[in-house]
Amino acid sequence: MIVADKKPIEEIIEEIKAHDKILILGCNECVTVCEAGGKKEVGVLASALRMYFLNQGRNVKIDEVTLERQCDHEYLEEIRDRMDQYDAVVSLACGVGVQFMAEKYHNTPVYPGVNTCFLGATEKRGLWTERCQACGQCILASTGGICPVSRCAKRLLNGPCGGSVRGSCEINKEIDCAWQLIVDRLKALNRLDDYEKVCSLKDWSFDRAGGPRKVVREDVQQ
Amino acid sequence: MKVKTPSKLEKILAAGHLAVTSECGPPRGSDPVVIEKKAKLIKDYVDAINITDNQTSVTRMCSLAACIRLKMMGLEPVLQMVTRDRNRIAIQSDILGAASFDIYNILCLSGDHQSFGDCPTGQNVHDIDSMQLIQTVRHMRDDGKFLGGDDISRPPQLFVGAAANPFADPFEIRVPRLAKKIAAGVEFIQTQCIYDIDKFELWMKMAGDRGLLDKVYILAGVTPFKSAGMARYMKNRVPGIEVPDEMVKRMADTPKEKQPEEGIKICIETIQRLKEVEGVRGFHVMAIEWEEKVPEIVEKSGLYPRPNAG
Numbered sequence: 001m002i003v004a005d006k007k008p009i010e011e012i013i014e015e016i017k018a019h020d021k022i023l024i025l026g027c028n029e030c031v032t033v034c035e036a037g038g039k040k041e042v043g044v045l046a047s048a049l050r051m052y053f054l055n056q057g058r059n060v061k062i063d064e065v066t067l068e069r070q071c072d073h074e075y076l077e078e079i080r081d082r083m084d085q086y087d088a089v090v091s092l093a094c095g096v097g098v099q100f101m102a103e104k105y106h107n108t109p110v111y112p113g114v115n116t117c118f119l120g121a122t123e124k125r126g127l128w129t130e131r132c133q134a135c136g137q138c139i140l141a142s143t144g145g146i147c148p149v150s151r152c153a154k155r156l157l158n159g160p161c162g163g164s165v166r167g168s169c170e171i172n173k174e175i176d177c178a179w180q181l182i183v184d185r186l187k188a189l190n191r192l193d194d195y196e197k198v199c200s201l202k203d204w205s206f207d208r209a210g211g212p213r214k215v216v217r218e219d220v221q222q
Numbered sequence: 223m224k225v226k227t228p229s230k231l232e233k234i235l236a237a238g239h240l241a242v243t244s245e246c247g248p249p250r251g252s253d254p255v256v257i258e259k260k261a262k263l264i265k266d267y268v269d270a271i272n273i274t275d276n277q278t279s280v281t282r283m284c285s286l287a288a289c290i291r292l293k294m295m296g297l298e299p300v301l302q303m304v305t306r307d308r309n310r311i312a313i314q315s316d317i318l319g320a321a322s323f324d325i326y327n328i329l330c331l332s333g334d335h336q337s338f339g340d341c342p343t344g345q346n347v348h349d350i351d352s353m354q355l356i357q358t359v360r361h362m363r364d365d366g367k368f369l370g371g372d373d374i375s376r377p378p379q380l381f382v383g384a385a386a387n388p389f390a391d392p393f394e395i396r397v398p399r400l401a402k403k404i405a406a407g408v409e410f411i412q413t414q415c416i417y418d419i420d421k422f423e424l425w426m427k428m429a430g431d432r433g434l435l436d437k438v439y440i441l442a443g444v445t446p447f448k449s450a451g452m453a454r455y456m457k458n459r460v461p462g463i464e465v466p467d468e469m470v471k472r473m474a475d476t477p478k479e480k481q482p483e484e485g486i487k488i489c490i491e492t493i494q495r496l497k498e499v500e501g502v503r504g505f506h507v508m509a510i511e512w513e514e515k516v517p518e519i520v521e522k523s524g525l526y527p528r529p530n531a532g
Contacts, residue, residue, distance in 0.1 A: 153335050154306070154346065158353035158402060160395075161332050162387035162414055163461040170461040171335045183392050196398050198406050201310065201354050201369065 001030035001121070002094040003128040004037060004114040009048055012090060015111045019060070019088035022049070024113070025079070025101065026066030027093035034128050036114045037092025039066040045092070045113060061085075070097025076104050083108060118150075136206025136213060142194065144185035151178035157199040223409075223439070227363075229326035229381035230298045230531040231270040234504075235410065235439045239529045240497070241504030243300060243412065243441060244516050245272035248283035257288045260513045261297055267520040268507070269528055270298040270327055272412070276307065279339025286316055290323050300383065301325050304333025309349040310358070310369055317362060321378035329383040329412065330355040353406045356384055360407035382407060386440075387414035388425035390462040397428045404437050411438055412506040415445040415456070418464040419495055426501050435501035442496045445508045446515060447485035450474040486515055486522075493523040 016022055024046045032038025046064045053060040063086070067075045070093035088109050091098045095116040102110045118130040133150040139157070140147060149155045153171050160179030163170025167180045186192045204210070225236045234241045244264050249256035261271060271292055275285040289299035301320050308316065320328070332352040336344050350358065358369060359382050366377040384403050388396055400411070416422045422442070429435055447453045450473040457465035469488065476484040489507075496502050505525065509515050520526050 153337075154332050154351070155348045156332060156351040158351050158406075160390065160392075161352075162385065162390045163334070164391045165461050166391055171337050177391070180392055183395050187394075192395075192398075195395055196402050196405070198353055198357070198402055200357065201350050204349065 001033055001119070002096070002116060003034045003118050003120040003130075004031050004094050004116045005034075006036050006041065006114055007112065009045070009052075012045070012111065012113055013049070013052060016049075016088055016090060019109075020058075021061040021086045021088070023063050023065060023079075023083075023086045023089045024049070025070070025089050025091045025093070026064070027070045027091075027097050028066055028068050029071075029093075031093055031097075031114060032066075033122065035126075037094075039064075041092055042066050045090070070094075071100050073100075073104070076101060133207075135202075135204070136210075137203060139199070139202075142197070142199065143182050144189060144191070144194075146178060146181045146185055148178045148182065151176070151181070157202060223437075226409075227326050227379040227381045228324070229270075229379075231300070231327055232381040232409070233531045234269050234529055237529070239504075240502075240525060241270075241439070241441060242268045242507065242520055242525050242528065243270045243272060243504070244268045244507045244509065244513070245274055245300075245302075246288070246513060247274045247277060247511070248285065248288040250280070250282050252283060254291055257283070257291050258295060261292055261295060263513045264516040265295070265297055267517045267526060267528065269504075269531070270300050272300040272302055272329060272506070275302040275304045275331070275333065276339070277334065279306070279334050279336045279341070281340055286320055286325075289320065289325050293323050293325060298327070299325055300327040300329050301380075302329045302331060303355065304331045305348055305350050305352060305355055306333035306336065306346045309347050313350070313355065313358065314362065314368060317359060317378050317380070318374070321376070321380070324379075326379060326381055327383065328359055328380045329385065330359065330408070331385055352384060353403060356382055356403060356406040356408050381409055383410040383412060384408045385414065386411045387462050388416075388422050389414060389418060389464040396425055397432060397434070400429055400434055400438070401432060404434060408438060410441060410503075412441045413443040415443050415463055415508060416492065416496065417456075417469055418466050419492065419499075421464065422496070423499055426499050430501055439503040440501055441504040441506045442493075442499070442502050443506045443508060444489050444492050444496075444519075445510060446489035446512065446519065447473055447481070448512060449478070449481045449485070450476070452485075486519060489519055490522045493519070493525070497523075 024042045026037050026039050026042035042064045046062050050062050069075045090111050090113045091101050092113040098112045119132040120128050120130045123129050130150050135149050164177040169175040169177050246260040273285045273288040285302050289301045292299040330352045336346050363378050366374050453470045453473040456463050
């Protein structure tokens with residue numbers, strides 16, 4: 001899933017303080033799972049903002065809505081009828097949702113309420129970690145199912161570097177060395193010989209480097 | 223091994239001499255005198271001089287410019303190149319720039335992470351890694367072609383080196399990793415600083431058992447301690463360096479004013495012992511900001527005078 005983290009409320013206030021009618025818009029997908037932008041977080045942010053404006057002696061309308069998804073035209077249409085009530089939206093969706101919202105409601109300013117961080121998984125409640133950078137050319141088959149692009153600080157395809165110490169990355173003891181994990185896994189799979197295959201230069205044109213990407217599936221288009 | 227480039231370092235190694243290299247860190251400024259001064263201190267005691275490439279990710283004068291300074295002094299530079307800061311266009315371009323000044327040695331590295339340096343908020347590139355940099359240089363030199371497939375007019379003639387750290391983890395892939403670098407095309411290796419000689423011997427033995435030592439020249443890396451504090455720092459704070467406790471103790475038990483001398487002594491003893499290790503073809507003396515001690519280390523280790531490359 002897409003993992004996001006809450007923005008500091010001071011930053012959000014700084015962006016929206018000139019507005020009088022604000023919609024806080026949550027998303028029921030990834031950001032709900034990572035507890036950054038679901039219905040609960042919409043409620044918490046809305047209350048904090050109401051408190052802030054009250055203390056400032058200002059009468060600001062703050063409404064709360066959480067959509068099933070913000071990365072889907074269908075769900076974004078659900079709020080069309082009420083959009084003229086607002087002069088700003090704080091979207092707690094990921095960057096995709098914020099942008100889809102901005103494209104759809106062209107005349108209403110949309111502010112991000114979260115920082116979109118990475119593609120990751122829930123290790124335990126309150127701990128999400130990165131697993132994928134969407135490079136567009138998956139190499140997990142040759143690395144024992146562990147991704148050096150997203151999990152090695154230098155994204156080495158022929159690691160580890162000299163800074164791998166007791167399973168940790170040189171930049172932080174709390175970060176696993178991806179190549180230690182890969183080696184352990186290849187060993188468990190009885191495939192350690194695969195380690196010696198030199199991985200040649202990667203084609204990054206399927207990555208961000210190739211410009212904004214599209215997946216076009218004519219077979220499923222109508 | 224057959225000589226493939228005009229590199230003096232390669233010639234000395236191929237002739238069977240124990241080679242000696244050292245390194246100079248470029249200044250944090252543009253004064254050319256700094257690099258010339260350091261080079262003058264060591265030039266008669268080494269066969270080639272590495273110029274580091276923004277080591278520990280701290281921004282400095284570029285390695286290539288400093289290498290050109292050495293070349294203008296008639297010395298033999300080893301261009302260190304990290305993949306952290308350049309994509310494949312910049313890498314190939316810098317290699318051609320080096321070749322245009324007849325720089326004949328390159329050391330292929332991935333580079334320390336930028337979080338250690340003075341621009342921790344910057345991006346890193348890592349379009350290719352050190353293994354792929356070795357492949358790239360060999361491709362440009364041997365096939366005379368760019369990565370894109372076009373011909374290079376006047377291809378680079380670079381003797382291709384890389385680093386190896388026998389002490390990093392996981393230990394079981396340390397020899398396979400060397401094998402992999404050899405498969406990628408590396409011709410000489412400069413190792414991480416060696417303090418744990420037993421572990422280094424084991425690594426060399428395992429490499430020898432696989433027949434790797436006939437395929438690559440291994441230059442053993444040494445760094446003298448300036449103080450007991452430095453020994454402790456290297457042991458505890460530098461990732462991938464192992465310092466035996468008794469070595470730290472030996473430094474700590476020495477009175478402060480005698481510690482630099484003791485550090486040099488340990489370094490010389492280390493070289494003496496490493497000379498006996500099967501497959502060691504030379505030494506890489508990294509006297510960090512202590513270049514003036516290189517002549518003494520080389521001389522007292524019986525590595526002076528340096529051979530004529532002919």
